[in-house]
Amino acid sequence: MSEVIDRVSKTVQPILDDNNFYLYDIEYVQEGGSWYLRVYIDKDQGVSLDDCVLVSDQLSEKLDELDPDPFDEPYFLEVSSPGAERPLKRESDYQNAIGKYIHVSLYQKLDGKKAFEGTLESLDDDQLTLSVKDKTRVHQLEIPRKLISKARLAIEF
Structure with a gap:
């Protein structure tokens, strides 16, 4: 293949x-x-x-x-076209997504959840940092890259 x-x-x-x-x-x-x-x-x-x-x-x-x-x-x-909610597969996809709203699915729970949406603030070889909005506040969430099963751009509602 x-x-x-x-x-x-x-x-x-x-x-x-x-x-x-x-x-x-x-x-x-x-x-x-x-x-x-x-x-x-x-x-x-x-x-x-x-x-x-x-x-x-x-x-x-x-x-x-x-x-x-x-x-x-x-x-x-x-x-x-890969579409508005295109998957992030390569490192360049992640780099181009900095400052954009993304959806991240995890292999296992982090803070009690297996999926997060937020603005990708930064990334390195080990983790992503998302700015996540909860009902009452905005906070930074660090997600270890080894936990990520899928990531894609997302549309913020």
Whole structure:
């Protein structure tokens, strides 16, 4: 599976460079008996439907030309934006999220909870610091990175 992702990444990168997009993520997964190749793209001004169609059309053509074909099964190609509540996977994702509102899910409870939302104030190799609003106050919460199962941008209500 990583061979597929590597080949797709190398194939899509020139298309993205030519159109001022950057690659956010690639997934190659099986769901309900079908294979899906999902390519998530982004740019500073945000991604439109036309942007996704442009990359999808060009990438589809390039993937059809790959030799040898890295795909063992038929698949569906999906090109999209990672969305407003995009996952934080790489270190650069976390760095770009400093000052933004995020949701963090934990493997085990911290202060009696397994999920927190707040503004990411800082991070280092060992922990994240969130500014968390409770009903009556705002406080800083330090979350050990080894406890984090998932993190994503969140919309504050």
